[in-house]
Amino acid sequence: MTADTSHPGGASPEPGAEDAPAPRLITEPAGGIPFVTISRQELERCARLLAEGTGPVAIDAERASGFRYGQRAFLVQLKREGAGTWLIDPEAFEDLGIIQEALSGVEWILHAATQDLPCLSELGLWPDRLFDTELAGRLLGLPRVGLASVLERLLGVTLAKEHSAADWSRRPLPEDWLRYAALDVELLVELREAMVALLEESGKLEWAQEEFEAIRSTPPPGPRTDPWRRTSGVHKLRKPQQLAVARELWEAREALARNRDVAPGRLIPDSAIVSAAAAQPGTVPALLKTPGFHGRAAAREAPRWLRAIQAGQEAARTPGGLPPLHLPNDGPPPPRAWRDRNPLADRRLKTAKSWVAAKAEELELPTENLLTPDTLRRVCWSPPEPIDPDSVAAALADLGARPWQVRLTAPILTVALLDPDPAD
Numbered sequence: 104m105t106a107d108t109s110h111p112g113g114a115s116p117e118p119g120a121e122d123a124p125a126p127r128l129i130t131e132p133a134g135g136i137p138f139v140t141i142s143r144q145e146l147e148r149c150a151r152l153l154a155e156g157t158g159p160v161a162i163d164a165e166r167a168s169g170f171r172y173g174q175r176a177f178l179v180q181l182k183r184e185g186a187g188t189w190l191i192d193p194e195a196f197e198d199l200g201i202i203q204e205a206l207s208g209v210e211w212i213l214h215a216a217t218q219d220l221p222c223l224s225e226l227g228l229w230p231d232r233l234f235d236t237e238l239a240g241r242l243l244g245l246p247r248v249g250l251a252s253v254l255e256r257l258l259g260v261t262l263a264k265e266h267s268a269a270d271w272s273r274r275p276l277p278e279d280w281l282r283y284a285a286l287d288v289e290l291l292v293e294l295r296e297a298m299v300a301l302l303e304e305s306g307k308l309e310w311a312q313e314e315f316e317a318i319r320s321t322p323p324p325g326p327r328t329d330p331w332r333r334t335s336g337v338h339k340l341r342k343p344q345q346l347a348v349a350r351e352l353w354e355a356r357e358a359l360a361r362n363r364d365v366a367p368g369r370l371i372p373d374s375a376i377v378s379a380a381a382a383q384p385g386t387v388p389a390l391l392k393t394p395g396f397h398g399r400a401a402a403r404e405a406p407r408w409l410r411a412i413q414a415g416q417e418a419a420r421t422p423g424g425l426p427p428l429h430l431p432n433d434g435p436p437p438p439r440a441w442r443d444r445n446p447l448a449d450r451r452l453k454t455a456k457s458w459v460a461a462k463a464e465e466l467e468l469p470t471e472n473l474l475t476p477d478t479l480r481r482v483c484w485s486p487p488e489p490i491d492p493d494s495v496a497a498a499l500a501d502l503g504a505r506p507w508q509v510r511l512t513a514p515i516l517t518v519a520l521l522d523p524d525p526a527d
Contacts, residue, residue: 150205156186159210161291198227244467348415349380355411435484455519
């Protein structure tokens with residue numbers, strides 16, 4: 104489950120909200136704390152009851168981010184009318200295909216679906232229909248869209264929330280953790296009903312359905328190109344040889360973390376990789392004096408880290424062994440460079456950005472949900488030719504904008520592209 108999040112746009116609290124009664128605290132699932140399903144017999148019973156249940160199914164997953172390697176699920180929670188609440192230990196099974204079959208055609212309710220769907224897909228689980236309560240909250244313009252905040256605002260209840268950052272790979276899981284996990288799906292069906300009513304009332308239900316389908320129909324992302332470039336602080340390295348060392352250190356850490364099934368940052372932090380790539384120490388004492396190289400793994404694996412540094416240095420002496428300073432980018436340059444490189448595009452962007460933000464405020468939703476910043480930048484940098492409502496609409500659709508977004512923003516962008524405001 105995710106922690107509370109918020110956005111700057113959207114509706115303000117209703118007048119008198121400070122005088123509203125305190126939310127009712129829910130500390131126990133209505134049906135008690137379920138046992139964890141770890142046997143095939145119980146999994147088959149779970150699948151049968153889920154298939155016989157009615158209405159949508161509430162689903163959540165718990166990972167062990169920061170403790171274990173990767174983002175796999177260590178607990179899957181499900182609740183459906185007529186089936187009750189189930190807690191499944193996915194580590195006990197090769198996959199959960201039997202659950203996928205039981206939920207064929209059933210709408211799934213998740214909070215922040217894009218965070219949980221990748222780990223669920225690794226278990227053979229993927230929805231045929233989807234409702235995302237966090238995204239619905241954004242479209243409704245709620246000032247805070249974490250689950251606890253949305254439940255408090257719309258249902259007048261709050262949940263006991265204590266273990267979102269826990270090590271869910273622990274076995275056996277403590278009872279209070281299981282209680283927390285069950286509560287994460289306790290009220291999602293009721294919350295969905297309240298949100299559907301509000302979305303219908305505000306004329307946004309169709310928008311939400313298009314957004315949910317866009318998430319559902321987008322497959323999980325594939326492997327990243329040069330994932331080591333996501334090392335925090337790597338942008339501080341300005342020389343190709345330093346990047347080569349950072350790459351080798353990252354890959355050495357990744358291989359060891361994968362082998363030990365531990366989060367890479369628990370071996371050495373990103374800051375250690377960046378510091379070592381910059382300083383390139385050649386001895387164990389020098390390495391252990393490098394910022395970030397502290398703790399058991401840093402000292403015990405010091406020869407491994409030194410070999411990685413040496414491999415990066417060797418790459419610098421090998422033709423084609425150095426990584427480029429930057430990966431190729433098919434998008435426009437950073438907006439700060441537009442004024443010098445393309446003054447007209449700079450005016451288009453400033454005009455369009457202002458007008459789209461005004462429209463989003465009118466609709467009481469975050470600007471980024473009306474149109475993503477990347478889509479806006481791409482259209483302003485390379486507008487279609489000729490510029491007219493149809494060509495702009497087609498360009499937005501090609502960039503992935505949903506039909507509702509195209510309908511609302513294509514007219515605005517057409518005018519902004521044809522007649523941008525004068526330069527400052």
